[in-house]
Amino acid sequence: MSSVTQLFKNNPVNRDRIIPLDFTNTKTLPDSHVWSEPEPVLEPEPTIRPIPIISLSNPEQVLLRHACEEWGVFHITDHGIPHSLLQNVGCQMKKLFSLPMHRKILAIRSPDESTGYGVARISMFYDKLMWSEGFSVMGSSLQRHAKILWPDPDDHTDFCNVMEEYQKEMGDLSHRLVSMVMGTIGLTHEELRWLEPDIAGTRTDSIQSFLQLNSYPVCSDPHLAMGLAPHTDSSLLTILYQGNISGLEIQNPQEEESRWIGVDPIEDGLVVIMGDLSHIISNGRFKSTMHRVVVNKTHHRVTAAYFSGPPKNLQIGPLINDKDHPPIYRRLIWEEYLAAKATHFNKALTLFRC
């Protein structure tokens, strides 16, 4: 059993934090989903620099390092993922989330499981409920849940083929990205051996991953709702496909006073979100930036987030140990980190401080 699966068995979620609202049959915002008074619209700050864009056909080390150290979030272009595959992923997500509620419910995640249909796990750390629904995939859960959602083999085969292809592409891309970003701070350390491609497919120590499909239905009162509440990702890094609809925002990492900045889609781009584990490995140099998702009145937004993490049972820890910068985090395995996150949420990182 994967360590992530075991983790969810040990940290079950309350049922009321699993089943989403039936958004298609909800015309006005229920009180459970009202987060705040409308925020005053902030004038755009002239000093705010745009989120970095890194071309993978010719990545500049200095820019990439800057993106990881100053922003923790950046766009990538020329990533090699076929445009048609991204479009198919978008279509399949729409197909899934447009199913009637009574169908989606058949694939509902159970309280001690990580995969299937339901509300994002961070929901349990907030009083209010979010204007979103999700579908999580890990390993063999894809086939099982797809067959429940679509008894007709034509439908579930299409869905599974697209998602399997996407996971394969994301696996390769995340390997490339992790070694690229770690390379920018001089990490060629023995301990990064697990990043070397597993061409024969025989190693048991390859990267673990988790695919999260998110759906943010149209909302009559977007200023009062929250698509996905503020959080940092527990991954090494997350690759996000967000189509061409805005909604993702990051907390400006260069300001003390939190101000949210939109990460608006760019043509054929993907977004990379640096996770807490990269922050740990880089001994605090890389930011794992707080982000959230806002919703809108007119467009149903669907996104695919691919979380990659280190191999099962592999201990990771700060890898830049010169005497001027002693390690600020202790060593840990991904499962331990996820367990801390599942109970302490945004305070999890501080628990591993030396």
Ligand SMILES: C=C1C[C@]23C[C@H]1CC[C@H]2[C@@]12CCC[C@@](C)(C(=O)O1)[C@H]2[C@@H]3C(=O)O
């Ligand atoms: C591999 C991961 C990453 C997890 C935990 C575990 C499985 C589910 C992932 C997400 C997916 C949705 C956002 C998030 C914040 C959530 O609620 O569940 C993510 C979380 C994290 O990054 O902590």
Ligand SMILES: O=C(O)CCC(=O)C(=O)O
């Ligand atoms: O949907 C988005 O724009 C972001 C999703 C996200 O942050 C997540 O799934 O962790």
Ligand SMILES: [Fe+2]
């Ligand atoms: Fe996230």
